[in-house]
Amino acid sequence: MHAEALDEMRRLIETYLDPDRPLEVLDIGSLDVGGACGDGSFRPLFARAGWHYTGLDMLAGPNVDRVVHHGWRWPLRSRRFDLVISGQALEHAPRFWETWREMVRMVRPGGLLFLIVPAKGLEHRYPVDCWRFYPDSMGALAELEGLELLQAATRWANVWGDTIGVFRRPHRPPRQSWAFLREHLRDAVGTLLGYWLGHDRRAPVAATAAPDEPVAETLLADQRVALAAAPHRERFNRSLAEWFSYFQRDMVLDQVHWMGVKAVKNPMDCWVYQQLLAELRPRVVVELGSAHGGSTLFLLNMLDLLGDGAVVSVDRDRRTFALNHPRLRRVDGDLADPKVIEQVYALCAGDGPVLVVHDADHQRDAVLRDLRNFAPLVTVGSWFIVEDGIVDVLPELPGVPPGVAGPLAAVVAFLDENPEFEMDRSHEGCVITYNPGGFLRRVRPADAGGCDAA
Numbered sequence: 528m529h530a531e532a533l534d535e536m537r538r539l540i541e542t543y544l545d546p547d548r549p550l551e552v553l554d555i556g557s558l559d560v561g562g563a564c565g566d567g568s569f570r571p572l573f574a575r576a577g578w579h580y581t582g583l584d585m586l587a588g589p590n591v592d593r594v595v596h597h598g599w600r601w602p603l604r605s606r607r608f609d610l611v612i613s614g615q616a617l618e619h620a621p622r623f624w625e626t627w628r629e630m631v632r633m634v635r636p637g638g639l640l641f642l643i644v645p646a647k648g649l650e651h652r653y654p655v656d657c658w659r660f661y662p663d664s665m666g667a668l669a670e671l672e673g674l675e676l677l678q679a680a681t682r683w684a685n686v687w688g689d690t691i692g693v694f695r696r697p698h699r700p701p702r703q704s705w706a707f708l709r710e711h712l713r714d715a716v717g718t719l720l721g722y723w724l725g726h727d728r729r730a731p732v733a734a735t736a737a738p739d740e741p742v743a744e745t746l747l748a749d750q751r752v753a754l755a756a757a758p759h760r761e762r763f764n765r766s767l768a769e770w771f772s773y774f775q776r777d778m779v780l781d782q783v784h785w786m787g788v789k790a791v792k793n794p795m796d797c798w799v800y801q802q803l804l805a806e807l808r809p810r811v812v813v814e815l816g817s818a819h820g821g822s823t824l825f826l827l828n829m830l831d832l833l834g835d836g837a838v839v840s841v842d843r844d845r846r847t848f849a850l851n852h853p854r855l856r857r858v859d860g861d862l863a864d865p866k867v868i869e870q871v872y873a874l875c876a877g878d879g880p881v882l883v884v885h886d887a888d889h890q891r892d893a894v895l896r897d898l899r900n901f902a903p904l905v906t907v908g909s910w911f912i913v914e915d916g917i918v919d920v921l922p923e924l925p926g927v928p929p930g931v932a933g934p935l936a937a938v939v940a941f942l943d944e945n946p947e948f949e950m951d952r953s954h955e956g957c958v959i960t961y962n963p964g965g966f967l968r969r970v971r972p973a974d975a976g977g978c979d980a981a
């Protein structure tokens with residue numbers, strides 16, 4: 528750690544941090560290596576009451592509190608730190624954009640990141656030396672993760688030409704138009720599926736058709752699932768949009784059952800749900816829309832395994848719903864009925880996490896209405912899951928009448944009104960999700976003057 532970097536970090540601390548507020552800080556690449564990179568660490572700069580410094584590196588040694596074994600996958604809880612810093616480390620990360628994404632994951636909404644990286648200087652391999660950064664690099668890093676860029680400058684006078692970046696993670700994603708979000712998610716679904724389903728992983732995957740062409744054509748219509756088994760090649764050699772349509776029409780709508788009860792659910796999403804339930808251990812799960820009851824029984828059985836909790840099932844049509852379970856609480860009626868809303872709130876009263884899953888009317892106005900009515904039930908740290916946003920990304924799928932905006936349009940409007948929620952993309956890791964952009968996590972209580980759950 529050279530002296531100029533220490534001076535820069537000291538200046539950033541004095542400029543951006545309140546010495547009287549508690550602080551959890553994570554230092555990425557904290558190993559005190561000495562040699563060509565200098566020596567020392569940032570730790571002494573954070574040695575004050577109420578501040579806690581954690582050093583992270585891939586090697587054990589001086590100034591390292593946590594050792595990780597991968598440059599961009601760390602077994603640390605998200606949003607744990609008020610400040611993430613890194614000095615003279617990112618140039619050694621072969622895939623610095625992945626390391627950067629993991630750094631951002633560590634920061635709480637409203638938290639800061641301080642980055643010091645070289646713009647020049649001799650090669651200093653540890654074990655590699657890959658990159659140099661300029662002020663425009665800081666802008667690109669901010670845009671990549673939707674951060675607010677507070678400062679970007681290069682100190683050309685010192686031997687390394689230190690480039691300084693100061694970033695703030697917003698309490699919610701930056702305002703984006705519905706059209707932008709829809710295009711972004713469509714590209715993301717295509718890219719991830721192309722990768723996952725065996726597309727050439729050395730080549731970029733991108734949609735090339737004009738924006739006004741039908742989605743079935745624009746969603747990577749030229750990308751094919753290339754399976755090696757020749758006898759089945761014709762069956763599976765289809766575009767991603769066609770594959771999604773097949774999965775919805777022939778699989779989800781007809782063949783998915785839980786313990787013999789029909790469940791109109793994407794099985795990959797159910798796997799994510801059980802992970803989320805194990806993490807949260809909710810006292811109440813509110814299911815808005817239960818249909819045949821397969822997903823309700825799945826949630827009940829997951830709570831059985833956890834040993835606690837209840838499911839509040841809300842639906843107006845119970846003709847195919849015939850469940851009985853000690854953890855089940857039924858509310859029959861329309862989601863827009865004030866009496867139904869009142870019953871649900873009464874069943875959720877008390878302490879403990881509350882999670883809400885929406886699988887009712889998927890048209891924008893209905894979803895936005897339900898978000899406004901039931902989101903206050905969601906406790907801080909829990910989620911409101913808006914299902915079936917895939918019908919906005921691939922509108923040829925059944926779920927919303929043609930030409931009508933669906934769940935994702937409601938999500939955009941809701942997040943614009945409610946900064947206490949943010950879109951949590953971390954639970955889309957199984958790729959084949961029907962809920963892109965639909966995992967909405969509550970990160971703080973409602974603003975002063977707003978309503979909140981009792």
